[in-house]
Each structure stands twice: as C-alpha cells, then as structure tokens.
Amino acid sequence: MNDRDDVDLSRVWVNVAAEVWRRQPGRLERATARLLRSPGLARALLTTPSLLLPWLIASAVVLAVGALTQVSAGQPLVWLLAPAVATVGIAYCYGPGLDPAWELSCTMPVSDRLVLLTRAVAVFAVNAALGLIASAATLGTHASTGTAQLTFGWLLPMTAACALALAVAVGVRSPFVGAGAGVGAWVVLVLGYGADHGPTAAGNRLSAAALAPVVADANLYLPCLVVAACCAVIALFAVRRPQRGLL
Amino acid sequence: MNIELTDVTRTFGRNRAVDGVTLEVGPGVFGLLGPNGAGKTSLLRMLATVLPPSSGTVRLLGRDPAGAAAKTEIRRRLGYLPQNLGYYPSFTVAEFVEYFALLKEMPSGQVPKAVAAAIERVDLGSKARSRLRTLSGGMLRRVGIAQAIVNDPELLLFDEPTAGLDPEQRVGFRALMRDLGQQATVVVSTHLVEDVGAACSEVALMADGRVVFRGAPEELTAQGAGHEVGDSPLERGYSAVLAASRKRVAA
Numbered sequence: 061m062n063d064r065d066d067v068d069l070s071r072v073w074v075n076v077a078a079e080v081w082r083r084q085p086g087r088l089e090r091a092t093a094r095l096l097r098s099p100g101l102a103r104a105l106l107t108t109p110s111l112l113l114p115w116l117i118a119s120a121v122v123l124a125v126g127a128l129t130q131v132s133a134g135q136p137l138v139w140l141l142a143p144a145v146a147t148v149g150i151a152y153c154y155g156p157g158l159d160p161a162w163e164l165s166c167t168m169p170v171s172d173r174l175v176l177l178t179r180a181v182a183v184f185a186v187n188a189a190l191g192l193i194a195s196a197a198t199l200g201t202h203a204s205t206g207t208a209q210l211t212f213g214w215l216l217p218m219t220a221a222c223a224l225a226l227a228v229a230v231g232v233r234s235p236f237v238g239a240g241a242g243v244g245a246w247v248v249l250v251l252g253y254g255a256d257h258g259p260t261a262a263g264n265r266l267s268a269a270a271l272a273p274v275v276a277d278a279n280l281y282l283p284c285l286v287v288a289a290c291c292a293v294i295a296l297f298a299v300r301r302p303q304r305g306l307l
Numbered sequence: 308m309n310i311e312l313t314d315v316t317r318t319f320g321r322n323r324a325v326d327g328v329t330l331e332v333g334p335g336v337f338g339l340l341g342p343n344g345a346g347k348t349s350l351l352r353m354l355a356t357v358l359p360p361s362s363g364t365v366r367l368l369g370r371d372p373a374g375a376a377a378k379t380e381i382r383r384r385l386g387y388l389p390q391n392l393g394y395y396p397s398f399t400v401a402e403f404v405e406y407f408a409l410l411k412e413m414p415s416g417q418v419p420k421a422v423a424a425a426i427e428r429v430d431l432g433s434k435a436r437s438r439l440r441t442l443s444g445g446m447l448r449r450v451g452i453a454q455a456i457v458n459d460p461e462l463l464l465f466d467e468p469t470a471g472l473d474p475e476q477r478v479g480f481r482a483l484m485r486d487l488g489q490q491a492t493v494v495v496s497t498h499l500v501e502d503v504g505a506a507c508s509e510v511a512l513m514a515d516g517r518v519v520f521r522g523a524p525e526e527l528t529a530q531g532a533g534h535e536v537g538d539s540p541l542e543r544g545y546s547a548v549l550a551a552s553r554k555r556v557a558a
Contacts, residue, residue: 079419083405161394164389
C-alpha cells in the first residue's frame with residue numbers, strides 16, 4: 061500500500077462538503093461580529109427578522125406601545141413603563157413563548173439574555189429604519205406627523221437605549237449590567253429632557269414642513285448623541301480586546 | 308466522573324419531579340428509563356443546566372454549574388437534544404447547525420468542517436441545503452442530533468432521540484450513540500426499552516422522581532425472571548422493577 065491508497069474518503073468528503081455548504085458571512089455580519097465580539101450574537105442579530113411569527117408579534121407590540129406613548133404625552137410614568145412593556149413583549153416572542161428552540165438556546169455558552177438583548181436591538185432598529193422610510197415617504201401628507209412622532213419620539217430613542225444596553229452588556233459580559241445601563245439612559249432621557257412630554261416632545265412639534273428644525277432641536281438631539289457616543293466608545297473598547305472565535 | 312449528582316431534588320410547586328437522586332456517570336452510553344412523569348426530563352434539564360436543582364449538588368465535567376464561569380465552560384462542552392425541539396423553518400439544515408455551533412462559541416474557522424461532519428454523521432448530506440420546513444419529522448430529529456454533536460461534546464444529553472425515526476434510522480442512531488460513547492458521556496432518556504438494550508452499557512430506571520434501579524441492561528433483564536408483563540426479556544425486567552417500586556410506594 062502506498063500513501064495514495066490510505067486516503068480517508070469520508071474525511072475528504074467532509075472537507076469538500078464544508079466548502080460547498082460554507083455560508084459566507086456578509087460585511088455587515090462580520091462587522092457586527094467584531095463589534096459584539098461574538099459571531100453567534102451577530103448571527104442572532106441578523107436572523108431576528110427571519111423568525112417570522114416572533115418578528116411580526118414583537119413588531120406589533122413595539123408599535124402598539126409606541127402608539128400608546130404618543131397619546132400619553134405629559135405622563136412620564138407611561139414613558140418610564142413603556143420600554144419595560146415593549147421588552148417583555150420581545151422577550152416573550154423570542155423567548156419561551158414563541159421561539160421553538162428556546163430551551164436549546166438556554167444551554168448555550170452565549171447567554172440567552174444577551175441573545176434577547178440582541179433581538180431587542182434588531183426589532184427596534186429595523187422598525188426605526190422602516191419608520192424613517194415611512195416618514196420620508198409620507199412627507200407632506202397628513203400621515204407624516206404621526207409616523208415621524210413614532211419614529212423620532214419612540215423607535216429611535218429606544219434603539220439607542222437598547223444599543224447602549226447591548227454595548228455595555230458585551231463590554232462587561234453581563235446582560236444585567238447592560239440592561240441597567242439601558243434603563244438608566246432611558247430614565248435620564250425621559251426625566252431630563254422630556255418630563256412634560258417624554259422624548260417625543262420634539263416629535264410632537266414635527267410636521268411635514270418642519271422636519272429640519274426638529275432635527276436641529278438640541279433638546280432631543282443632544283441626549284441621543286451622548287448615548288450614541290457612549291455606544292461608540294464601548295464598541296471601540298470591545299473591539300480592541302481580543303476574543304476567541306471572531307470572524 | 309463526568310456527572311456527579313448528590314441527593315438532587317427538583318420541585319415544581321408541590322410536585323417533587325426529582326426526589327433525592329444520587330448518581331455518578333462516567334464515559335459511555337447511559338440509559339435513563341422510566342414511564343411518563345418519572346422525572347427523566349427534569350433530571351436531564353438539570354444536567355443540561357437549563358434548570359437548577361432545588362436542593363442537592365450537581366457537578367458536571369468536574370465543575371459546579373452554579374458558578375457563571377463554570378456553567379459557561381460546561382456549556383461549551385455540552386450537547387443537548389431537548390424532547391420538544393422546535394426548528395426555524397426558514398433556516399437550511401446547514402444554517403441551523405451552524406447557528407448553534409456559533410452560539411456554542413466554536414472557533415469560526417472550525418465551524419464549516421464541524422457542521423459538515425455533524426450533518427454527514429446523521430446522514431443528512433443530501434438535505435444540507437434544504438429548508439427545515441421541507442423536511443419530515445424524522446429528518447428534523449436528525450437535524451437536532453446534528454446540532455447536539457457539532458461541537459464534539461464531552462457530555463451529550465438526548466431526550467427521546469429516536470422519537471420519529473424509522474426502524475432503519477433507529478439502528479443507525481444506536482450505532483452513532485455507541486460510537487459517541489467511546490469518547491464522551493452520553494445520557495439517553497427514553498421509554499423505548501430496546502434502544503437501551505442495544506446501545507447502553509449502563510441503565511438507570513426512574514419512577515416517581517427516584518432512581519429505583521441501576522445496573523447493566525443484562526442485570527435489568529435478570530430482574531424480569533418469572534415476570535409475565537412485557538414482550539422481550541428486557542421489557543419484562545423493566546416492568547418487574549417498576550411493579551416492585553409501585554408496591555413499595557403503596558405499602
């Protein structure tokens with residue numbers, strides 16, 4: 061027998077199959093994996109909308125709570141409780157309620173709570189993006205004010221708060237600390253800048269003809285920038301620390 | 308020992324699902340038998356670190372899963388197939404197995420080959436790029452087995468793994484279990500006695516949350532001498548031990 065007779069065909073086939081079935085992560089997934097220091101979390105983030113039933117129900121809950129906050133201007137309690145209701149809804153949809161593989165997810169080294177936080181960011185971020193598109197599309201029509209209020213007063217600030225929570229959670233490897241940071245940021249946002257009307261104070265003044273002054277409204281813009289800056293700093297800090305298994 | 312349980316109990320309200328179980332299990336295939344409601348799934352969920360015990364101590368792979376760091380390390384070396392595993396219908400077989408390989412924190416470079424090897428081991432190569440919504444129940448079960456073994460785990464927990472498999476697939480799965488058991492500790496919870504007889508080197512029989520028998524399948528078979536209920540010698544042994552346990556409880 062020579063070396064050529066010793067070829068393990070099943071091993072060769074596995075190598076071939078691995079190449080054929082290999083999924084090439086896109087740029088966004090690779091970048092997200094670096095930011096989150098976990099290819100698994102990046103995959104969870106990007107596949108969130110593909111779990112259709114949880115996605116639809118979570119989006120409906122988020123939009124319904126957002127609509128409730130819009131009709132409750134001037135009631136800080138509603139603003140303070142709204143994120144809790146929305147995140148409980150997301151946690152139910154992507155947790156034991158509707159996620160068919162939830163029990164399995166609970167046995168993974170990547171924390172199931174961190175995965176839920178990632179799902180929350182995805183739900184708010186995609187809905188915020190859709191809200192921005194809808195706001196632009198309805199500009200100049202009667203529907204623009206409500207859409208813009210929901211987007212700028214609820215979806216975007218909540219996306220920022222959830223992103224901050226996720227960034228902190230990834231940075232310190234504790235979803236509880238991350239959630240605390242997100243809650244803290246939200247409370248500061250509501251009590252500091254919108255005690256009368258919540259973060260939608262500027263959103264209330266939105267109209268089709270007055271989008272530009274709102275975007276320039278420092279009362280809403282400044283805290284969002286602060287939250288975004290915090291996210292960026294934590295993300296940079298996280299990327300600088302080497303982590304096993306990065307894409 | 309990869310599994311060390313000392314006087315472990317788990318209660319749900321007033322119901323004591325697992326009642327003072329003490330067990331040590333090393334490498335090999337270990338069968339967990341028992342009727343419905345005996346506490347097998349609750350015990351398996353504790354071994355999978357899904358549930359903490361209400362009392363008693365659990366050590367897995369030499370670590371106490373109560374600590375966060377130890378739990379993470381155990382989970383990296385764990386494979387688990389739950390009794391009721393749902394699937395993401397829009398994922399392909401390869402995507403589903405890859406997703407859990409990534410959540411198991413496998414190094415990215417190793418993932419494609421590990422995914423391919425796991426899919427081939429459960430004989431699903433021809434379906435690797437098929438969407439899960441297009442597969443039969445038996446195929447989905449094999450996808451579940453593939454995700455469990457993708458990280459080459461040291462501790463494998465299968466809850467009713469052969470449910471939905473046809474006879475030929477069950478024979479293949481038993482061979483796979485024996486193969487896996489040469490390196491790892493494989494715990495198989497089942498109510499199918501023939502699976503245990505064919506694949507397990509050791510077996511524990513649970514009833515009412517307690518382990519009422521532990522030994523080799525041959526020893527369980529020997530318990531059935533003179534007992535009439537059951538179609539095979541092993542089933543008669545299973546039935547005899549259960550009947551004796553119920554008599555003790557009634558007394």
